[in-house]
Amino acid sequence: MSDTDVILSAKGMTKQFAGFMAVKDVNLDVKRGSIHAMIGPNGAGKTTCFNLLTKFLQPTAGSISFNGKDITTMAASDIARLGMVRSFQISAVFPKLTVLENVRVALQRRRGGNFDFWRSQRVLNQFDEEAMRRVEEVGLTDFAGELAGELSYGRKRALEFATTLALEPELLLLDEPMAGMAQEDIERISALIKRISANRTILMVEHNLSVVADLSDKITVLARGQVLAEGDYETVSNDPRVIEAYIGVGHG
Structure with missing residues (x-):
């Protein structure tokens, strides 16, 4: 090799x-x-x-x-x-946010380390398209609007993968x-x-x-x-x- x-x-x-x-x-x-x-x-x-x-x-x-x-x-x-990213580094799921919102937070982190919680909804929505691609990649499309805390254990792990993949x-x-x-x-x-x-x-x-x-x-x-x-x-x-x-x- x-x-x-x-x-x-x-x-x-x-x-x-x-x-x-x-x-x-x-x-x-x-x-x-x-x-x-x-x-x-x-x-x-x-x-x-x-x-x-x-x-x-x-x-x-x-x-x-x-x-x-x-x-x-x-x-x-x-x-x-x-x-080089370890899964648990960014896999903490926010239970009160939806699946899509969790991935969006991870995308914001990748793009500058600033969660921008005070930004307008319009600015935050620019992440939605890519976040949705990550959600689709891990097979959670049907659960994009569900609260993360209500997912089954296996689907929570899938969401953790999505937030990890957001860091590319x-x-x-x-x-x-x-x-x-x-x-x-x-x-x-x-x-x-x-x-x-x-x-x-x-x-x-x-x-x-x-x-x-x-x-x-x-x-x-x-x-x-x-x-x-x-x-x-x-x-x-x-x-x-x-x-x-x-x-x-x-x-x-």
């Missing part, structure tokens, strides 16, 4: 907390235009890795680059401006997007992730191996803070080390 094919790369990424090695010497290459899943049982170091990659934590050792630019010491807000990320990082969902919602959100990946790269952390089976181009399996295995679903699901790591902790 050439350097131009790789959008996000970590080399020797390590994080130590007061003597505890949470992440040790992790190497990761996320291919541009792919859906890449990072999975592992509880305590595998997934969340720490994700926080390191998205700059909510600083690594003890190693380097991280995005589009060939070293971001190891950059702040989370700065990498968001580069086009080149790389979208999703932290357990299917957590707490019923099977019907998992299938809907999986299909949505597949759809929105058409012209974007997605890196997702997920606990459940079966959830990413049909979704991911590549899977990195973590255990005890280290990369245990990597490859497509068939490769990692048949790896004896992966099977052993999941025995006794379940797949859910």
Whole structure:
């Protein structure tokens, strides 16, 4: 894989907390235009890795680059401006606003960091056309006028994707997007992730191996803070080390 094919790369990424090695010497290459899943049982170091990659934590050792630019010491807000956005950064849904209004607020944020609540309705309405496109993209057209607080859990997650997409990320990082969902919602959100990946790269952390089976181009399996295995679903699901790591902790 050439350097131009790789959008996000970590080399020797390590994080130590007061003597505890949470992440040790992790190497990761996320291919541009792919859906890449990072999975592992509880305590595998997934969340720490994700926080390191998205700059909510600083690594003890190693380097991280995005589009060939070293971001190891950059702040989370700065990498968001580069086009690398973590879902929860802007996924707080305003329950008393409609679906369309929530997306409109995200668009205002992208265009200047000023919510402009005191602006006239006419000025705010200029965002409606693009906001509606984002709403359509996540399959919420029929719910555009509904209050966000009244949506089902799965549709709230879809709305969070819409507000994330309003920032036009080149790389979208999703932290357990299917957590707490019923099977019907998992299938809907999986299909949505597949759809929105058409012209974007997605890196997702997920606990459940079966959830990413049909979704991911590549899977990195973590255990005890280290990369245990990597490859497509068939490769990692048949790896004896992966099977052993999941025995006794379940797949859910």
